[in-house]
Structures are given as structure tokens and as C-alpha cells.
Amino acid sequence: MNKIKIVLLSSIIISFIVFSVNAQTPSTILNSDISKKITVHHAAVVTAHPLASKAGLEMLQKGGNAFDAAITVQLVLAVVYPNAGNLGGGGFMIAHTKDGNNLCLDFREVAPEKAFKDMYLDSASNPIPGLSQDGHLACGVPGTVSGIFKMLKYARLPLEILMAPAIEYAEKGFKITAAQADDLNELKPDFLKNNISPVAFVKYESWKAGDLLIQPELANTLKRIRKKGLKGFYEGPTAQYIVDEMKKGKGIISLEDLKNYEAKSRIPMEFDYKNNHIVTMPLPSSGGIILKQLLKMTAFKNMSSMGFQSPECMQLIIEAERRAYADRANFLGDPDFVKVPVKTLTSDNYLQTRINDYRPGVAGNSNDTKAGVIHESEETTHISIIDDEGNAIAITTTLNDSYGSKTVVSKAGFILNNEMDDFSIKPGVPNLYGVTGNEANAIAPRKKMLSSMTPTIVLNSNKPIIVVGTPGGSTIPTNVFQTITSLIDFKMSPENAVNLPKFHFQWLPDEVFIEPEFSNTSKEKLTAMGYVVKERGYMGRTELIQIDYQNGKKITAIADKRGDDAAAGY
Ligand code: GLY
Numbered sequence: 356m357n358k359i360k361i362v363l364l365s366s367i368i369i370s371f372i373v374f375s376v377n378a379q380t381p382s383t384i385l386n387s388d389i390s391k392k393i394t395v396h397h398a399a400v401v402t403a404h405p406l407a408s409k410a411g412l413e414m415l416q417k418g419g420n421a422f423d424a425a426i427t428v429q430l431v432l433a434v435v436y437p438n439a440g441n442l443g444g445g446g447f448m449i450a451h452t453k454d455g456n457n458l459c460l461d462f463r464e465v466a467p468e469k470a471f472k473d474m475y476l477d478s479a480s481n482p483i484p485g486l487s488q489d490g491h492l493a494c495g496v497p498g499t500v501s502g503i504f505k506m507l508k509y510a511r512l513p514l515e516i517l518m519a520p521a522i523e524y525a526e527k528g529f530k531i532t533a534a535q536a537d538d539l540n541e542l543k544p545d546f547l548k549n550n551i552s553p554v555a556f557v558k559y560e561s562w563k564a565g566d567l568l569i570q571p572e573l574a575n576t577l578k579r580i581r582k583k584g585l586k587g588f589y590e591g592p593t594a595q596y597i598v599d600e601m602k603k604g605k606g607i608i609s610l611e612d613l614k615n616y617e618a619k620s621r622i623p624m625e626f627d628y629k630n631n632h633i634v635t636m637p638l639p640s641s642g643g644i645i646l647k648q649l650l651k652m653t654a655f656k657n658m659s660s661m662g663f664q665s666p667e668c669m670q671l672i673i674e675a676e677r678r679a680y681a682d683r684a685n686f687l688g689d690p691d692f693v694k695v696p697v698k699t700l701t702s703d704n705y706l707q708t709r710i711n712d713y714r715p716g717v718a719g720n721s722n723d724t725k726a727g728v729i730h731e732s733e734e735t736t737h738i739s740i741i742d743d744e745g746n747a748i749a750i751t752t753t754l755n756d757s758y759g760s761k762t763v764v765s766k767a768g769f770i771l772n773n774e775m776d777d778f779s780i781k782p783g784v785p786n787l788y789g790v791t792g793n794e795a796n797a798i799a800p801r802k803k804m805l806s807s808m809t810p811t812i813v814l815n816s817n818k819p820i821i822v823v824g825t826p827g828g829s830t831i832p833t834n835v836f837q838t839i840t841s842l843i844d845f846k847m848s849p850e851n852a853v854n855l856p857k858f859h860f861q862w863l864p865d866e867v868f869i870e871p872e873f874s875n876t877s878k879e880k881l882t883a884m885g886y887v888v889k890e891r892g893y894m895g896r897t898e899l900i901q902i903d904y905q906n907g908k909k910i911t912a913i914a915d916k917r918g919d920d921a922a923a924g925y
Contacts, residue, residue, distance in 0.1 A: 389921045391914050392850055397743040399912035399924030400424055401898035403439065403736045403826075406529060407431040408914075408923035410520035411740060414512060416925065421450070421746035422509040423517060428738050429503060429752060430521035434573060435529050437556070437770055438538055438757045439736035439826060442576065442588065444772040445498035446752030447636045448506065449623055449810040451819050453745035457625065457634045457812075458509075462502025462618035463803045464495030464774040469607040472798050475780040487780050488787060490549045491606030493760045493773035495804065499752060500580060500588040501618040509746075514581055522577045525768075528569035532919045536562040538757065545761040551603050552765035556758070572768025589613045596767040604762065615801075626701070628813075629654070629843055631820070635811040635835075636751075638690040638697070641683045642809030645832035647701045648679040650839070652710040659844045664858075664873075666880035667715065673860040673867055673886065674713035676833055677721060680790070680862035688795030689803040695795065718885030721865040735808060735826030739898040741910060747819035747900075749810035751826070756787060777804035788828035789864055809835045813843075820902050825915070827895035830859045830868075834895040842901065853897045854916045870894055893917040 389405050398421075400411035410431045411424035419427075425448070432440025448460040473480065475487040487493050510517065531539070539562045546557045555570045579587035587593060594613045601608050623634050624643035628650050635643035652675035661668035682700055690697075699705050713719055735753035740746075753772070754760075760773035779792025786792075788807075796805045809831050813821035821842060825834045834857055841852035856870040866887045869878060878888050896915040903909040914920035 393912050393922045393924050395910050395924035397925050399741055399900050399910045401739045401912045401914050401922045402428050403920050404436040405921035406435045408921045412923040419512040421740045421742040421748045422506050423512045424740050425748045426503050426506055426517045434521050434524045441499055441754050442769040443497045444754040447808050448750045449812055451747045451812050455817050457623050459621040459623035461621050462498035464498050466802050467607045467612045468800045470798050470800050482784050487776040488773050491601050491604030491762055493775050494771040495774040496612045496616050501616055504585050505618045518581045522574055525570045525574035528567040530565045531568050533564035536564050549761040550763055554763040570768050576767045593767050596764050600764045632814040639803040640806040640808050641687045642807050642832045645679045649675050649836045651706045663845045664877055666877050674719050676860040677719055677862050678709045684791045687805050692802045693795045721862050737824035737898045739822040739900045741900050747812050747822045749812055749822050749824045751808035751810045751824045790829045807831045822900040825895035825897040829861050830894045833859045838897055849899055849901045849911050849913045853899050853913045857894050896920055
């Protein structure tokens with residue numbers, strides 16, 4: 356019997372077991388459970404999945420703070436939103452505490468010790484298709500669990516309570532949404548290709564909305580973490596299962612790699628923007644640097660007088676993006692490994708000179724480095740939370756692609772990331788998102804791959820007024836930029852700032868991407884200026900909280916219309 360047949364047969368048996376225990380009243384998501392907009396006065400949680408938002412709210416109502424809620428939400432997302440929620444990936448946190456401190460936590464994956472610069476190239480130095488994106492060799496050493504344990508320091512509820520909802524959803528199951536059913540059906544061949552053992556995500560017949568997904572192996576992993584803490588993941592049986600899984604597919608993550616992983620506190624990137632103070636993600640994410648460059652370059656002109664998404668305003672933004680993404684490709688990488696001239700790249704002098712040379716009405720031109728293809732997926736996920744005490748948290752986490760490497764750790768039940776593709780596998784070769792890089796983002800053991808994730812908090816008078824972030828790979832910084840400027844420069848309502856069609860440009864490919872329903876007039880005028888404008892699918896799924904202190908405290912939380920995202924609060 357070949358590998359695929361064994362997996363299919365085992366999956367039929369698992370499906371049978373799964374559906375025989377359906378009597379246990381698993382959670383069902385009704386459309387009425389999905390709140391896209393709430394206005395509350397105490398606290399709010401916005402995530403990619405209604406069960407995660409609900410669990411976060413429960414922790415706040417049990418006496419927890421935003422950190423408690425953030426921990427529970429991440430763990431629940433690892434169960435109910437396995438396309439991006441994770442134990443096997445990584446992410447970043449930006450927080451503003453009730454005492455007025457700004458925090459930054461980096462739990463990005465790292466390259467395993469055995470990784471090396473040309474590991475995805477053949478003997479003629481050509482990239483081997485798919486090697487950095489699919490299967491075991493694409494995985495970086497996961498950081499999420501270490502990140503969660505660093506956050507525990509600021510939380511107050513016991514781990515047993517924080518982990519209970521995730522364990523329950525993994526053990527008893529939850530009913531998948533229509534979008535998840537579509538994803539799982541589409542990715543079935545990938546799961547079969549990348550897994551020898553049966554996985555909970557594959558069943559014989561097609562998935563449909565409302566089907567029950569039970570993940571008993573994942574429940575056991577969560578219980579090991581509950582019992583042993585960090586060691587329940589980075590050592591002992593879970594670590595051994597990861598290494599055993601690696602051996603099935605030429606993966607290189609070792610027990611030592613896992614034991615040595617530690618999430619890192621960093622100094623957030625902070626700067627002023629039009630009487631507000633922005634707190635965002637520094638390297639190893641490019642997100643904060645790009646956001647700062649875009650806000651500063653566009654602030655030299657008067658965007659609001661040009662009009663929201665007018666051709667003039669779009670051209671200014673596109674040309675700023677061209678320059679910011681060219682810098683990303685040339686200079687940015689893990690600051691623990693390469694020296695990055697962040698100060699210069701974000702200085703007024705540099706940015707003013709840089710933006711001054713664009714010609715209004717005439718399209719600029721990126722150099723002729725090989726252009727990439729923009730990849731459309733909901734690979735990453737963002738969480739925005741504010742509590743009643745004034746703690747605000749923005750966390751973006753990722754497996755990279757949707758369902759990461761599609762490799763599920765056998766006996767441990769979680770999906771591993773394919774974050775190695777965020778390195779520049781060869782200078783000028785585009786990654787999944789079409790972005791290129793060079794030496795600064797080359798692979799090296801223990802190095803972190805450059806990210807675009809941009810969890811961001813905007814403060815006014817040292818109080819949080821905006822908590823924002825989104826998935827979307829290389830489109831993340833431009834998406835966060837558009838949301839922030841829609842609110843601050845164009846005084847737009849929070850739901851319009853999130854839901855109106857967005858656009859994106861990233862130097863290479865030299866093409867402007869617009870979402871469906873984008874204004875035809877702007878598209879035509881940009882085309883007349885010489886830009887190549889292409890429509891693509893939705894970009895990102897923004898989770899936004901806006902806080903207005905003018906008449907008491909009014910919190911508006913918006914979950915992006917582009918997915919099953921939901922807001923909860925009180
Ligand atoms: N994997 C997407 C990012 O980190 O930007």
C-alpha cells in the first residue's frame with residue numbers, strides 16, 4: 356500500500372471516530388455569533404475567529420487583563436484557526452501597559468543550527484522549486500510557545516484557566532466554517548503529500564461548513580504544556596515528536612534547536628506622527644521601518660488635501676512604497692546578524708530627499724531585478740485587545756503560508772511553519788510574496804528571517820487610541836499604513852478604514868495591486884500615468900480597535916469583513 360493510501364485509510368477511520376463522538380455538544384458558530392462591529396466602554400478583543408474572541412473576552416470577565424486574554428486567544432486560534440493560529444510558528448507582540456510602558460516581544464522562528472545559505476539551491480545554484488515552502492525543510496524553529504510564556508509574566512490568571520478553552524476545543528472539537536471547509540478541501544493533496552501519518556485535517560469525503568474538527572493529539576500537546584510549562588513543548592515528548600517528524604522528510608530541526616529557543620524582548624520602534632505617537636515592530640520585522648518611512652515620506656506632502664484614494668494621493672503613496680520596499684530588499688535583515696542603518700533609513704533628511712524626486716502625473720520605474728508574483732493567502736493572523744485597566748496589545752503571529760508547511764507533527768497534532776521562505780534564498784529571487792532580498796536577509800544558523808508583520812499601537816497623550824494589525828505577508832505594512840492614515844488624515848469611520856478596498860505596491864513586481872471593488876476612475880488615471888494596475892483578491896484582514904476618550908471611554912472594535920473575523924467586548 357502506498358503512503359497516500361495509508362494516510363487516506365487511516366483518515367477514514369479517524370473521521371469515523373470523530374463523527375461518532377458528535378454527541379458532546381461541540382461549539383457551533385452561528386452567523387449571529389460573528390460581531391463585525393461593537394461599541395463598548397470597558398474592553399474589546401478582535402481576532403480572526405469568533406471562538407477565539409469569545410474566549411479572550413471570557414478571560415477578561417474572569418478577572419484577567421489584556422495579557423491573559425492574549426494568551427488564551429493565541430492558544431484557541433492554534434486550535435480553531437489552524438491556517439495561521441499556531442504552536443508551530445512565531446510572531447510579534449507590541450503592548451502598551453496601564454503604567455504607560457511600551458513593550459515589544461519577538462517570538463519569531465529561527466533558522467535551525469544545520470541551516471546554511473544555499474540550502475534551497477541545486478548544484479547549479481538555482482532555487483529548487485517548493486523546497487523553502489513545502490514540507491519539513493521549510494520549517495524554522497517555532498517561537499510561539501516561548502512567546503506565550505514570556506507574556507505570562509504580565510498576566511494574572513493561572514495557566515490552567517488560560518489554557519482550558521483551547522484544550523476543550525481540541526478535545527471535544529468545534530464546527531468549522533465554510534471558508535475553513537473550502538481551505539481544507541483545497542489543501543488535501545498538500546496534506547497528503549507532506550504527511551506520512553494520518554492528520555486531523557484530512558478526511559475521506561469533502562469537508563463542509565459545520566463539520567466537526569477534533570484534534571486529540573493537539574489536545575495532548577496542550578496538556579503537556581499545561582503540566583510541564585515550556586518544557587512541555589521545547590523538551591520531552593513534544594520535542595521528540597518534532598524531531599521524529601523531521602526525520603520523515605529530511606527536516607533539520609534538532610532537540611538542541613528546540614531547547615535553545617527563547618523569545619526575546621526588544622525595544623519597540625517609536626515615532627511621532629501628526630500629534631500622535633506610534634509604537635510598532637522593529638527588526639526582524641521590516642513592518643515598523645516601512646510604516647515609518649511611508650508615514651514620513653507622505654507627510655512631506657498634504658495627503659488629505661489630495662483626497663482619499665485620489666490618483667494624486669495614490670501616486671504619492673505608490674512612489675513612497677517603491678522607495679521603502681527597495682530599501683527593504685537591500686538593507687533589512689535580522690539585526691542580531693547584520694548591521695542595518697535604521698536611523699538613516701528613517702531620518703527626515705534621507706526620506707525627504709528620497710521622495711522629492713518623483714514626478715507627479717508620471718509613473719516611476721523600479722529597476723529590472725526579476726519581478727515576483729504576488730501570492731494571495733490569509734497566512735498570518737492578528738489579534739487586537741484592550742482591557743478595562745488601559746493595557747493594549749497588538750499581536751501578529753504566523754505559520755507563513757496558509758497552514759504553513761502543511762506538515763503536521765505526528766503524535767503532537769500541530770502544523771509547522773514554512774517561515775524559512777521569508778529568508779532571501781538567493782539574492783533577487785522572490786519569495787512567496789514576491790519580495791526579494793540579498794545578503795542582509797541570507798540564511799544562517801540561528802538567524803531570524805525578515806518579516807513584514809506590523810502590530811501597531813497609536814498613542815495620544817500616552818493613552819492608546821488605535822490598536823491595529825493584519826495578516827497579508829508583504830502587504831501588511833501598506834495595509835496598516837492605509838488604516839492609520841484613513842483614521843488620522845482622512846478622519847474616516849473605523850469600519851470604512853478597515854473595510855474599504857485597499858491597494859498595494861512593493862517595488863517589485865513593478866505593479867500596483869488593487870482589491871476588488873476599487874474605484875475605476877483611480878485605476879484608469881493611474882494607468883494613464885504609466886502604472887500597471889492589477890486587480891487581485893482581498894489583501895489582509897485588519898483587526899482594529901479605536902478608543903475615544905472625549906466623553907468617557909468609547910471603544911469601537913472592528914473585525915475585518917474579509918473573513919470570519921469577530922469582535923467581542925463589554
Ligand atoms: N511570514 C510573513 C511575515 O512574517 O511577514
